Amino acid sequence: MARRDANIQNDRQGVYLSFELTEDHSDALDSLTSTRRQAELAVLRQEGNVTLATFYVPQEHLAGYQEDLLGKVARYSASDGQRHRPLVTRLNDAHANTLRAVFSDDPALFPEPGVPIWWEVWTSRDGASALTSVVRQMELPVGEEHLTFPDREVFIVQATSERMDQLYVNSSAIEELRLALDSPEPFIDMPRSEQQEWTDELLERVSYEATDPEVAILLLDGGTTQAHPLLAPLLHVNDWQAYDPTWSPGEDSRFHGILGHGTKMAGLALYGDLRDAFLATQPILMKHRLEAMKVLPPTGQHRPHLFGFVTQQAVEGMEVTNPFRKRVIGMALTTRHGTRSGRPSSWSAALDQLAFGNDDEDYRRLLVVAAGNIRDPIDPTLYRDYTDLNREVTSEVESPGQAWNSLTVGAYTEKCNVPPQLHGYRAYGTAGDLSPTSRTSYAWDSQWPMKPDVVFEGGNLLTDNVITDPHPAVALLTTHHEPARTHLTDMGDTSAATALASRMAAQLYAEHPVRWPETIRGLTVHSARWTPAMQARLGRTKRDLVDAMRHYGYGVPDLQRATFSAENDVTLIAEERLQPFRLEGGEMRFNEMHFHPLPWPNIGLENLENTMLELRVTLSYYIEPNPSERGRNIRYRYASHGLRFDLRGRTEDERTFRQRMNALARQEGGYSSGTFRPPPWAIGTQTRQMAGSIFSDWWSGPAVELAACDSIAVYPTGGWWKAKARLPYSERQARYSLIVTVRTLDPTATIDIYTPIATLLEVENIVET
Numbered sequence: 001m002a003r004r005d006a007n008i009q010n011d012r013q014g015v016y017l018s019f020e021l022t023e024d025h026s027d028a029l030d031s032l033t034s035t036r037r038q039a040e041l042a043v044l045r046q047e048g049n050v051t052l053a054t055f056y057v058p059q060e061h062l063a064g065y066q067e068d069l070l071g072k073v074a075r076y077s078a079s080d081g082q083r084h085r086p087l088v089t090r091l092n093d094a095h096a097n098t099l100r101a102v103f104s105d106d107p108a109l110f111p112e113p114g115v116p117i118w119w120e121v122w123t124s125r126d127g128a129s130a131l132t133s134v135v136r137q138m139e140l141p142v143g144e145e146h147l148t149f150p151d152r153e154v155f156i157v158q159a160t161s162e163r164m165d166q167l168y169v170n171s172s173a174i175e176e177l178r179l180a181l182d183s184p185e186p187f188i189d190m191p192r193s194e195q196q197e198w199t200d201e202l203l204e205r206v207s208y209e210a211t212d213p214e215v216a217i218l219l220l221d222g223g224t225t226q227a228h229p230l231l232a233p234l235l236h237v238n239d240w241q242a243y244d245p246t247w248s249p250g251e252d253s254r255f256h257g258i259l260g261h262g263t264k265m266a267g268l269a270l271y272g273d274l275r276d277a278f279l280a281t282q283p284i285l286m287k288h289r290l291e292a293m294k295v296l297p298p299t300g301q302h303r304p305h306l307f308g309f310v311t312q313q314a315v316e317g318m319e320v321t322n323p324f325r326k327r328v329i330g331m332a333l334t335t336r337h338g339t340r341s342g343r344p345s346s347w348s349a350a351l352d353q354l355a356f357g358n359d360d361e362d363y364r365r366l367l368v369v370a371a372g373n374i375r376d377p378i379d380p381t382l383y384r385d386y387t388d389l390n391r392e393v394t395s396e397v398e399s400p401g402q403a404w405n406s407l408t409v410g411a412y413t414e415k416c417n418v419p420p421q422l423h424g425y426r427a428y429g430t431a432g433d434l435s436p437t438s439r440t441s442y443a444w445d446s447q448w449p450m451k452p453d454v455v456f457e458g459g460n461l462l463t464d465n466v467i468t469d470p471h472p473a474v475a476l477l478t479t480h481h482e483p484a485r486t487h488l489t490d491m492g493d494t495s496a497a498t499a500l501a502s503r504m505a506a507q508l509y510a511e512h513p514v515r516w517p518e519t520i521r522g523l524t525v526h527s528a529r530w531t532p533a534m535q536a537r538l539g540r541t542k543r544d545l546v547d548a549m550r551h552y553g554y555g556v557p558d559l560q561r562a563t564f565s566a567e568n569d570v571t572l573i574a575e576e577r578l579q580p581f582r583l584e585g586g587e588m589r590f591n592e593m594h595f596h597p598l599p600w601p602n603i604g605l606e607n608l609e610n611t612m613l614e615l616r617v618t619l620s621y622y623i624e625p626n627p628s629e630r631g632r633n634i635r636y637r638y639a640s641h642g643l644r645f646d647l648r649g650r651t652e653d654e655r656t657f658r659q660r661m662n663a664l665a666r667q668e669g670g671y672s673s674g675t676f677r678p679p680p681w682a683i684g685t686q687t688r689q690m691a692g693s694i695f696s697d698w699w700s701g702p703a704v705e706l707a708a709c710d711s712i713a714v715y716p717t718g719g720w721w722k723a724k725a726r727l728p729y730s731e732r733q734a735r736y737s738l739i740v741t742v743r744t745l746d747p748t749a750t751i752d753i754y755t756p757i758a759t760l761l762e763v764e765n766i767v768e769t
Contacts, residue, residue, distance in 0.1 A: 016042060016172075018101045021051040029053060032069075037061040040124075042102060042175035054101045056175055099165045103177045109420055111161050111179075116431040116533065117417050118143060118180035119164060121155045127173035128153045134171040138163070141432065141532060143180070143414075156180050158414065158431055183419050184275045184477030187488050195487040198278050199229055202271075206233075206284045215288040215509045217269045217502045218318050220311060220331040221262035222253030222296035225481045230274075231266050235290040238321060242294040243314045251481040253296035255333060260481035264491040266290055267479030268499035269330060269506075273457070274477040274488065287510035288328075288503075291318050296333070307335070307400070308350025315354060315365065326509045328520075329354075329365060330502030332495035334372035334398035341396070342441055342448030344638055348400035349627035355405035355517070356622045361735065364622065366509075366517035367406040368502045370494040371452040372398030373437045378461065378468040380428065387434055387537075390551065391442040397451045398439060404639065404693045405622045407505070407521050408451045411435035411458020411497040412531070412556060415474040418462065428461040428468050432533030434551055436461045436468070437493050441550040449692025450546065453553040454528045456500040459492025504559055511563050516575055519737040522620030525696050526571075526739045527562035528554040542687055549683075554696050572599075574738040580641045580716035583730035588722045590665045593715035595658070596738060600707050608703035612745040615706055618696040619645045619714065621736035626720045641734050642717035645695065646685065650708035661713045700745060714738060 019032060032055055033039060039057045046052075057065045103110055111117050123131045125148075135142060135157060143156030152175070159167065168174050187195065216239070226232060226240045226249070242249045255261040270290060271277045277284070293314045315329055339345065344352070357363035374395050383389050401408045416431040429436045435458035441451045460474035475490035478499075491499075501524070508520050515523075530538075534552050538544055564571045574596055582591040624640035646664065648657045681688075683697040699706070714736060721729040 016102060017055050017057060019053045019055070021053055034061075034065060037065040039065050040175075052101065056172075059172070099161065099168050099177070102168070102174055105178050106420060109179060113162060114160055115416075116158055116160050116163075118156055118158050118182070118414065118431070120176075120178040120180045121157050121167075121174055122152055122176035122178070123155070123173045124175060125151060125153055127171075127175070128155075131155065131171050131173040134167060134173075138167060138170075139532070140167065141414075179417055181417050181419055182275060182415060183417075183473040184273075184475060184488070184490050185419065185472045187275060187278065187477055188472055188486075188490060190488075192486055196229075199487055202274075202277055202284075203229070203233070205280075205282070206286055208233075209285060209287045209510070214324075214513065215326045215506050216291045216322065216328070217288060217506050218291040218293060218315065218327050218329045219262060219265055219269060219502075220293050220295045220314055220329065221265055221333065222255045223249055223251040223294040224262040224266050224290075224292035225251050225260075225479075225483065226292070228263060228267075228479050228481075228483045229487070230271065230479050231263070231290065234270055234286065234288075235266065235292060239289070239291040239318070241292070241318065241321070243310055243317070244297070247294055247298060249292065249294045252298045253294065255296060260489065261332075261495065262292065262294070263481035264478045264489065265330070265332060265495060265499045266292065268476060268491065268496055269503050272500060272503060274479070278477075288506035291322065291327070293318050307347040311347070311400075312350055312354055319363075326513060327365070328502050328505045328509065329367045330369075330498055331367070332370040332498040334370055334401060336372075336398055339396055339399045339402065342402050342444035342451075344402060344404075344625065344627055345399040346627060348403040348406075349625045351400045351403040352405045352623065352625035355403075356624045364517045364735075366505060366520055367403070368498055368505055369401055369403065369406045369408055370398075370498040371401045371408055371410040372439045373411075373493040373495070374439060375437070378428070378436060380463045380465055380468045386428060386430075386436055387551070389436070390434055390438060390440045393443040395439050396443050397441050401439075401451055402441075402448065404449055404625070407501065407524060408453050408553075409494060409498045409501040410440070410452030410455040410551075410553060411438040411492075411494045412455040412534075412552065413458060413460040413474070415457070415460045419473050422462065422471075422473060425462045425464050425471075427474055428463040430533055432531035433537075435459060435493065435497075438497075439494070442547060444550070446546075446690055448690075450549045450690055451553070451692075453525055453694060454501065454555065454557050455552050456497035456504075456556065458494055458497040459490075501557070504557060504562070507559060508562055515573075516735070516737055518620045518622060518735065519573060519575060519739070521694065522618045522737045522739050523562045524557045525554050525620070525694055526616065526618040526741065527559070528557040528696075530555040542684060545683065546687055546690070549687075549691070570743075571739060571741045573740075575735075576714075576738070577733040577735050578643075578714065578716070579731065579733050580643075580719075581722050581730055581732075583725060583727070586725060588725045588730060590716055590722075593661055593665065593713055596712045596714070596740075598710045598712060598740065600710050608707075610702045610704065612700065613703050613706055614698055614700040614741075614743050614745055615647075615709075616696070616698040616741045616743075617645055617647070617712065618694070618739040619643060619736060620694045620739070621734060623693050623719070624721075637720055637723070639693070639719045640721045640732075641719035642693075643714055643734060643736055644685075644688070644717055645712055645714050645738065647699070647709050648711040648713070650705055654711070657711065657713070661715050665715045665717065706742070712738070712740065 038061055039055050042054045042056045044053050100110060141158040147154040226235050240249045251260055251263055267274060295310055295314050351367055355365050355367050389395060413429045413435045414431055416427040418425055418427060438458060459476055461468050462471045462474060470492055472490040475492040476496050477488060478491045480486050480489040505520050505524060508523055538548050576594060578594055579591050581588045621643050626638050681697045681699050688695045688697060
C-alpha cells in the first residue's frame with residue numbers, strides 16, 4: 001500500500017476500517033455505525049460466507065471510535081451489554097483498510113498492476129472537493145462524466161491500481177471504487193422496444209436553438225438513413241441528397257465492404273457517443289444540424305482521379321441548396337491510392353482548393369477529414385509495442401488526409417475496460433494512447449505536413465494474444481441504418497473520431513458564428529493536449545517530438561478550453577490579412593509582416609514575479625495549392641505562401657526584434673546567425689516549419705520572464721506566388737488567424753488575468769521587409 005505524500009495537501013484526513021462479519025449482519029452494522037464519531041459505512045461486499053463491511057472514520061474521531069468499540073466488547077464480556085451481542089459474536093476480524101476493500105465489484109476483476117484503466121470513484125458530497133484537489137495535484141485524467149446523488153458524488157478517474165492506491169491514501173475521500181465500464185453492448189443487445197424507450201427519453205431532453213440552426217455538418221459519405229428517429233429531427237429531407245440525382249440518398253453503398261457507415265457517422269456527429277447521451281440527465285441544447293450528401297455509387301466505385309472532382313461538386317451542390325449556413329464538411333472516406341510519403345494527390349489538392357475557395361474569401365471552407373484506418377488483420381504476436389505497426393510505411397495516412405488546409409483527424413482511445421463476461425480478453429491499445437488502427441505520418445518525408453492534426457476517441461480492439469478484433473465493448477454507440485430492425489450499433493476507428501471532430505467544430509461555430517473557418521480550425525488545435533500516455537512516449541530529442549506529432553498531432557482537443565470557459569486563463573484572437581509579396585524591379589520580394597502587441601501591462605504580469613504561467617500560440621491559415629507534378633514534389637512549389645510566428649525575446653528591444661524578423665523572412669523561416677537565443681518553446685521554431693499551414697506551440701515559465709516578451713510577429717515565407725513575378729500574385733493577400741492564450745499553471749492560484757484583457761489582438765503596425 002502506498003504511503004501518504006507530504007507534498008499533497010488535503011484538508012480531509014481519515015482512515016478506512018474493514019470488518020469481517022458472519023451470519024445476519026444488520027444489527028452488527030448498526031453497532032459499527034456512529035453518528036457521534038461520524039463513522040459511516042462505505043462499502044458492503046459479500047465474499048463467500050463472509051461479509052466485508054468497510055467504514056470511513058475521520059482522523060480526529062479515530063481514537064474515540066476505537067475506544068467506543070473496545071468499550072462495547074468489554075461491556076458484553078461483563079454480561080451487562082447484551083445489546084452488543086450481534087456485534088461481538090458476528091465480528092471475525094477488524095483491520096486497517098487497503099484499496100481492495102473499497103473495491104465493490106467482483107474481486108476477480110481487480111485490475112492487474114501497471115494497467116491504466118478508468119475507475120468510478122465514489123465519495124461523499126463533503127469529500128468531493130478534497131478528492132478533486134488531490135486528483136489535480138496528482139495530474140490524473142478525469143472523465144467528463146460526473147454524477148451527483150443525495151449523499152454521493154461519482155467521478156471517473158484514470159489510473160493504474162498503484163496510482164489509485166496513492167490517491168486513496170492521500171485523499172481519504174474514496175468511499176467506494178468500481179470499474180467504469182463504458183461498453184455500449186447493453187444498449188445494442190436490448191430489444192428494439194427498449195431501445196425506443198431510451199430514444200424517446202433522449203429526444204424529450206433535446207431542444208433546438210432554432211427550427212433551422214445556422215450551423216450544419218455536411219457529411220460526405222455513402223448515404224444516410226434519414227428516417228432514423230434520432231436523425232430525422234435534424235436532417236431535413238431537403239438536406240438529404242446524392243451527388244448523382246439518379247441515386248437514392250439512403251444507405252445502399254458499401255464503404256470498404258461496410259453498409260451503414262454514413263448513418264453511424266450521422267449519429268456521432270449529432271450526439272457524440274450515444275451511451276453518454278442516454279445516461280446523462282440534463283437537457284441538451286442542439287445548436288447544429290445535419291446535411292448528408294451521398295458521394296459513393298450504389299455499386300462499384302469512382303475512378304481515383306475523379307475523387308477530387310466529385311468532392312468539390314458535392315460540396316458546391318449543397319451550398320446551392322443552403323447558401324447562408326455556416327458549415328463543417330466532415331468526410332471519413334479515404335484511399336491508399338495517391339498516398340506517397342505525404343506528397344499531395346489530386347484528391348487532397350482538391351480539398352485544399354475547396355478550403356481556400358479560389359481566392360474568394362466568401363467561400364473559405366472548413367474541412368474535417370479522416371487519417372484513415374489500418375484495415376489488415378493485426379497479429380498481436382508480431383508487435384511487442386503495438387504502435388510499431390502504426391509507424392510502418394504501409395500504415396501512412398491515406399489520401400486525402402495529407403491535405404494542408406484540412407483538419408486531419410486520427411484516433412486515440414480511452415476505452416480499455418473489458419466487461420467481466422469477456423474473461424480472457426484484454427484491451428489491445430493502451431488507455432490514452434493511439435487507437436490501434438489509426439494511421440500516422442511517421443514514414444513521411446520531412447518537407448510534408450505532420451498529420452494527423454488532432455486525435456479523437458476511436459475505440460479500441462480486444463485480443464486474447466492470438467487474434468485481435470474490434471468489439472462493441474470498446475467502441476462507441478451510435479445510430480443503426482435499419483431502425484425498423486434495431487436503433488443502435490457500434491462504431492470506431494478514425495471514422496468515429498472524424499464524426500466527433502466535426503461535432504466539436506460545429507459547436508465552436510455555434511459559439512463563434514462570425515469567426516473564420518481558419519479560426520475554428522485553429523481553436524480546435526489550440527485546445528488540444530497530449531494525454532499522460534502520449535507524454536510518456538516523449539523522449540528528450542527533437543526527433544522524439546516530431547515522432548509524437550506524426551502520431552498524435554497536437555493531441556486531444558477540449559471543447560471547454562476552446563470556448564474560453566476556464567477562469568484562470570484568457571484567449572486572444574486576431575483575424576487579419578497581410579500581403580506577403582510585392583513586385584519590384586521585375587522581381588518578387590517580401591512585402592510586409594505584422595506585429596501584435598501583447599497586453600501584459602494590463603494584467604501586471606511583471607508583478608506576478610515567479611508565478612508559473614503558460615503561453616500558447618496557434619497560427620492557422622490556408623494555402624492555395626499548386627497540384628502540378630513539380631508542385632507535388634517540392635513544398636515551396638505546392639503551397640502558395642507560408643506564414644510563421646515568433647515571440648520577442650526578453651532581452652531584445654523592439655528594433656532588434658524587427659531586424660531579426662526581417663532576417664527570418666529572408667531565410668524562409670530559419671533562425672539567423674548571431675547571439676540571439678530562441679525562447680524555450682515546447683515544439684521549437686525549426687520543428688514548426690514542418691507542420692503545414694497550422695502551427696501551435698507553447699512556452700512555460702515565471703511570469704516575470706513572460707512580461708518582457710510583449711510582442712508577436714507574423715511574417716511571410718516563400719511559396720509559388722513568390723516564384724511568379726507578375727500580377728495578380730504580387731498583390732494577393734494572405735488571411736490568417738492568430739490565437740494566443742496565457743494561463744496560470746498553479747491550480748490553487750487566484751489570479752484574475754481574464755477581466756483586464758480585451759478579447760481581440762490588434763495589429764500595431766505593418767513593416768516592409
